[in-house]
Amino acid sequence: MDRIWKPNVTVAALIERDGAFLLVEEETDAGIRFNQPAGHLDEGESLVDACAREALEETAWRFKPTALVGVYQWPRPQGDITYLRFAFAGELGEHEVGRKLDDGILRAVWMTPAEIEATRDRHRSPLILQCVQDWLAGRRYPLDLIRHYGE
Numbered sequence: 001m002d003r004i005w006k007p008n009v010t011v012a013a014l015i016e017r018d019g020a021f022l023l024v025e026e027e028t029d030a031g032i033r034f035n036q037p038a039g040h041l042d043e044g045e046s047l048v049d050a051c052a053r054e055a056l057e058e059t060a061w062r063f064k065p066t067a068l069v070g071v072y073q074w075p076r077p078q079g080d081i082t083y084l085r086f087a088f089a090g091e092l093g094e095h096e097v098g099r100k101l102d103d104g105i106l107r108a109v110w111m112t113p114a115e116i117e118a119t120r121d122r123h124r125s126p127l128i129l130q131c132v133q134d135w136l137a138g139r140r141y142p143l144d145l146i147r148h149y150g151e
Contacts, residue, residue, distance in 0.1 A: 062093030
């Protein structure tokens with residue numbers, strides 16, 4: 001029987017404050033890299049809820065998604081995984097000082113678009129810069145574009 005191919009569904013938070021974006025610096029198989037607060041969709045979870053959860057777990061900042069910035073399909077150059085990323089913009093909430101970050105996350109860091117572009121050789125994927133550029137271009141789609149049928 002042939003193997004059934006499925007993409008890895010992920011979410012990412014585009015969190016902007018005073019001209020800077022909240023990124024994470026994390027340990028990966030390719031070394032220490034930058035990424036948006038992002039992660040995998042859990043079973044039964046809505047995309048919006050997953051994004052809020054991942055942002056909190058990786059940065060200790062509460063985040064409420066209010067708009068979809070874009071949907072991105074990226075096959076890794078190694079050819080082993082294809083990511084289907086849903087990127088959200090939203091409202092920054094309170095910072096939970098002292099909250100332990102997810103394993104592998106070294107720190108959360110605020111970076112300007114210029115700093116993000118200057119560190120592109122340390123990005124986890126090309127989606128990081130593309131998502132920021134799309135946000136800066138004003139791409140925002142209403143959340144009712146996404147329908148979640150849960151319990």
